[in-house]
Amino acid sequence: GENVEQHPSTLSVQEGDSAVIKCTYSDSASNYFPWYKQELGKRPQLIIDIRSNVGEKKDQRIAVTLNKTAKHFSLHITETQPEDSAVYFCAARSNTDKLIFGTGTRLQVFP
Amino acid sequence: NAGVTQTPKFQVLKTGQSMTLQCAQDMNHEYMSWYRQDPGMGLRLIHYSVGAGITDQGEVPNGYNVSRSTTEDFPLRLLSAAPSQTSVYFCASSYRRQGATGELFFGEGSRLTVL
Numbered sequence: 001g002e003n004v005e006q007h008p009s010t011l012s013v014q015e016g017d018s019a020v021i022k023c024t025y026s027d028s029a030s031n032y033f034p035w036y037k038q039e040l041g042k043r044p045q046l047i048i049d050i051r052s053n054v055g056e057k058k059d060q061r062i063a064v065t066l067n068k069t070a071k072h073f074s075l076h077i078t079e080t081q082p083e084d085s086a087v088y089f090c091a092a093r094s095n096t097d098k099l100i101f102g103t104g105t106r107l108q109v110f111p
Numbered sequence: 112n113a114g115v116t117q118t119p120k121f122q123v124l125k126t127g128q129s130m131t132l133q134c135a136q137d138m139n140h141e142y143m144s145w146y147r148q149d150p151g152m153g154l155r156l157i158h159y160s161v162g163a164g165i166t167d168q169g170e171v172p173n174g175y176n177v178s179r180s181t182t183e184d185f186p187l188r189l190l191s192a193a194p195s196q197t198s199v200y201f202c203a204s205s206y207r208r209q210g211a212t213g214e215l216f217f218g219e220g221s222r223l224t225v226l
Binding site for chain 1: 142144146151152153154155156159161167169170201207213214215217218219220
């Protein structure tokens with residue numbers, strides 16, 4: 001079945017540094033790759049997404065890259081701030097509409 | 112516009128009891144789904160639906176039933192609760208039509224404890 005692996009499980013960075021989270025997916029028919037941020041005690045919320053016909057997408061300090069050949073995609077956060085501290089989830093949607101999530105990365109940004 | 116509404120927010124059950132988690136959305140979303148969230152295991156898909164009258168299994172469907180009689184509602188039933196079903200449950204919905212964003216909107220979550 002479909003599987004999404006996410007690394008690392010925890011990531012600590014100094015404020016102002018960059019953070020990178022990587023995911024791989026197993027279903028080559030996957031066509032949509034969103035990233036969600038979940039703050040403590042809250043529901044996950046979409047921060048950025050990319051479709052399979054695009055290689056990179058940016059939104060201010062956040063960018064996502066997709067390598068369809070290698071079946072992996074990454075989230076890049078530049079100039080990190082304490083409010084970026086949260087759990088981040090990647091996900092992949094198959095052509096059966098299932099959205100499968102990775103296991104999450106806990107990002108801590110230290111002032 | 113309430114978005115995705117889940118009830119109850121908290122529930123304690125004894126092993127073997129049954130219950131239903133309710134989920135309703137008012138955004139006319141075709142796609143609805145249920146996830147469970149456990150520490151270190153991310154969000155795992157239980158069941159999903161692409162429209163009224165259509166449901167399908169996700170990654171961890173055993174012990175759970177769903178139905179989709181209307182576009183708005185997607186209840187999750189636990190027929191005989193087990194301690195392994197202690198978790199936080201999220202209902203989520205999105206548009207599915209061509210050209211729409213795939214953004215999944217989540218409910219606030221339901222924390223279930225099975226003793």
